[in-house]
Amino acid sequence: MAALQAGDDNAAETLVRTHAPRMLGVATRVLGDRALAEDCVQEAFVNAFRKIGDFEQRSSLSSWLRRIVVNQALMKLRSRKAKAETSIDALMPIFDGDACRIEPAWPHLATPDEICEHADRRALVLAKIAELPDSYRIILKLRDIEEMSSREVSELLNLSEGNIRVRLHRARAALKVLLEPILKGEE
Amino acid sequence: MARRSTKSIRNWARGVAYRYVPMMITCQEFEDFVIAYLEGELPRRQTVVFELHLKVCRECRDYLTSYKRTIEVSKRAFQEPGQQIPDEVPEDLVRAILAARQA
CATH class of the missing domain: 1.10.1740.10 (RNA polymerase sigma factor, region 2, helix turn helix motif)
Incomplete structure (x- = not known):
């Protein structure tokens, strides 16, 4: 040093x-x-x-x-030229008027091995991640892929830790919907 | 008067149970705890409440399982060749970095 x-x-x-x-x-x-x-x-x-x-x-x-x-x-x-961010509201969990979750049954859930052993399916996963708006995708990558802590990410992005957690949760929930056909083995 | 379907009666009953039975939370409240639960940051009492809901609610169980699988699959997709740490950095990049340092 x-x-x-x-x-x-x-x-x-x-x-x-x-x-x-x-x-x-x-x-x-x-x-x-x-x-x-x-x-x-x-x-x-x-x-x-x-x-x-x-x-x-x-x-x-x-x-x-x-x-x-x-x-x-x-x-x-x-x-990079700033793109207008698309809303991910339509990909958020759904609840009925009684605050009950509306969630399809998942009789089969493919494993990471089953998905990633096929280059085309793996490429599709990466493409779905790329579909997330920047402000969610970046946080998902830093937290889940680079495994940085919420504190580290909050310092880098100048956002509160609470904000980072909310965005991370929304990013994961949206990605879950985008990946649904792959996770169910339908694609 | 509009009649409720069997499914909506079931959901109504779930909603009432989750709202009024002690130690129960609604699915919407469950949603607010997901990230803290996964990071092991929920206080003990809230963890018990969260896990109790998980035991009785098929929808939240399926939701959480597929949510966790989403994280695992994303991680795995980035660990595959081309996304991993490269074994070697191109020599011209190393040279360019060292030259830029001198500039």
Whole structure:
């Protein structure tokens, strides 16, 4: 760490070679585009080298770098032409006038193995996730795929933890409806 | 007077039971607890109430099972090749990063 903070070239190269694969994985999953992810990782490292003097080792180096790359990916997503967000209200759980849930019976529920062993079904799952509006999809990816805590996500997105949980829950509930034919083995 | 169907009478009875039987919650109240329950953050008494509802309500049981399966399937879809951590980063990317550092 001292060598890195002193600007040592070898230490910088080791840092890049050690952490770039993981950072590229995170950026690819968040952005859904490998070329964009590579740009993002490059920009994230430039930022990291600029800020390395401020790194106080309160968190691990890898989680500090992950925060930087996610932040960079979010900036990239924001800079894309903003699409009008579609509402997901129609995908929310339904209750009748007696506050009872209306939910179809699920006699068969496919396992993750059954679904993901077929490349076409796996691609369909990824396509359904991509259908979620940005403000829900990003939170779902950071919480469920990158396994970041609500607190970490709330700091990155400048939203309260409560807001993150509400959006995460709505994103999962909407995705459940979108995935229903796949989960039931109908597609 | 409009007649209720068998299904709506059943739902009405469920609604009354969930609302007025002690330690019961409605499906709509259950919905508010889902995320805290899955994260193990519900206080003990609320956990008991939540799990009691789960025992008696087929709809919420099916809902929660498919909700959890949705999370598992999403995770799994991203763990497959092409979505995982790459073994190697292209050499030209490493060079570009190191060159950008010097700039």
